[in-house]
Amino acid sequence: MDNGNLFSFFRRITEIPRDSGDEKEIAEYLLSFAKERGLEAVTDEVHNVVIRKPGTSGYEEAPAVVLQSHSDMVYIKSDDSSHDYQSPLKVVEKDGFLSAEGTSLGADNGIGMAMTLAILDNADLSHPPLEALFTTDEETGMDGVNHLSPFWLKGRRMINLDSEWEGIYTVGCAGGVTPVLRRKAEWEDAPSDWQCFRLMLRGLSGGHSGVEIDKGRGNAIRMLARVLYAAETRLGICVSTMSGGSKGNAIPDYGEAVLLVENADALKKLTEEFDTAFRDELSASDKNVRLSLEPWNREENCRVLTAEVLQDILMLLLNLPVNVQTMSMHLKDLVESSNNIGILRCDENEITITCSIRSSVRSLKEMMCNQMVALAHGAHAEIGFSSDYPEWAFCEDSPLRDKAVEVHKKIYGKEPGIISIHAGLECGFFKEKYPDMDMISTGPNLFDVHTPQEKLEIASAQRVYRWLTELLAELKD
Ligand SMILES: [Zn+2]
Secondary structure, X not given: OOOOOHHXXXXXXXXXXXXXXXXXXXXXXXXXXXXXXXXXXXXXXXXOEEEEEOOOOOOOOOOXXXXXXXXXXXXXXXXXXXXXXXXXXXXXXXXXXXXXXXXXXXXXXHHHHHHHHHHHHOOOOOOOOEEEEEEOOOOOOOHHHHHOOOOOOOOOEEEEOOOOOOOEEEEEEOEEEEEEEEEEOOEEEOOOOOXXXXXXXXOOOOOEOOOOOOOOOOOHHHHHHHHXXXXXXXXXXXEEEEEEOOOOOEOOOXXXXXXXXXXXXXXXXXXXXXXXXXXXXXXXXXXXXXXXXXXXXXXXXXXXXXXXXXXXXXXXXXXXXXXXXXXXXXXXXXXXXXXXXXXXXXXXXXXXXXXXXXXXXXXXXXXXXXXXXXXXXXXXXXEEEEEEEOOEOOOOOOHHHHHHHHHHHHHHOXXXXXXXXXXOOXXXXXXHHOOOOEEEXXXXXXXXXXXXXXXXXXXXXXXXXXXXXXXXXXOOO
16 A cells, blocks of 8 residues: 555654644644645644645646644653653554654644645645645644634635544534533531531542543532532531532532531431432442541531522532433434533632533524523522534535545445544534535544553554545545
8 A cells, every 4th residue: 555655744743842832843844845845835823734735637626625634732741751842752663553652642633634744745646626724722722723714725625634533434523612600608607516527429430521421420519419408408507618520521520518417317317328329320330439428627617608608509500401411313322412510619709610511503502501591690690601612513415424435435345434523623613614614524543642652553544544545536526
């Protein structure tokens, strides 16, 4: 199989430091690559780069195709590595894989860039006019694509090369937003003769709120609220603090509260009841879940949240949408909408709740936002929304997808996988800026990306490169 200069371009890319936000040097390399070959290239203030190459003989009038990858990488070092960020990565080949000694390899998305450069460099291929787009800062905030001019690209067919499963074509992604609810804290003195305890929920599996939201895993913050609500209504309690989770986009795997109660035995009994109920409910997903209670040192001048504040917070935590809300009717097993209650924090001034809404249908995302606004209003809380990113909705009519599948079947002799994912991709931004863009996303097998163990399967990259060149040859009209 002729891979052109695929792997020499890949190795060249690994010599250039390009952690997210530091893409100037890689952009200069791309511009000089274009200049040496007499190709038109442009860049912008955030170092996005587009290189244009005319269609080959017989393809001059074909509609242009955009090949897109991102030029930044997640640079991660192992604890014992002495690698200096500025020096080339130490690429190692072993058992059919490439990896980097002591650091991440940056095949996410360096291999997508290398495929694109190998195609631009190769005079023996047949292809329509190409626009090779390299975006920046994909890994931390998608700033490159966010800044991209809606007038840069002429092509309306895009192949995104930032996926990591060979033979799987992504045809849609979720949009999302981060709601943060804030309820003012109000305090009063704790009843003087009540005993103090710490209630702890541990042993949950947690996980990514996009990838693992449909696994039925327990949300520690919601579960903590259930216990507190039952304790409050049955026994009467006061709460001096409560917290859970550490990231908006991670399913919280722990939660805890410090509370005071008059009848300690009744609280112990209620804790045991819930411990049993949780183990029963979550025996398939979180078999190590454990709710426990321990005596806690009562502070001098102990203060607790007023009954009204506690009621408002528990009302929110029990009613905010959590986990899967809707499933797709187009693609099997695809979560369409979800919400994660990710972080609960309580400080002197306020109690904050951070969520993560996702949906591949914009109107459903808006519906969940409105639901939260209404709930916040009822709970005397303020609500703000940040980190909004657009969805890429599944498109029934996609000639590019049909061609990609046809070429796949010819090469591999079997049907490919067609998926949509419940997480954000740059493609959502492209769809927003270029609503008539026909897109697919794919790439070769990568393992353990964003870790020092990251590796690229060499044969897989060769096959995907072949698929890509054959697909381009098919895109004559
Ligand atoms: Zn990537």
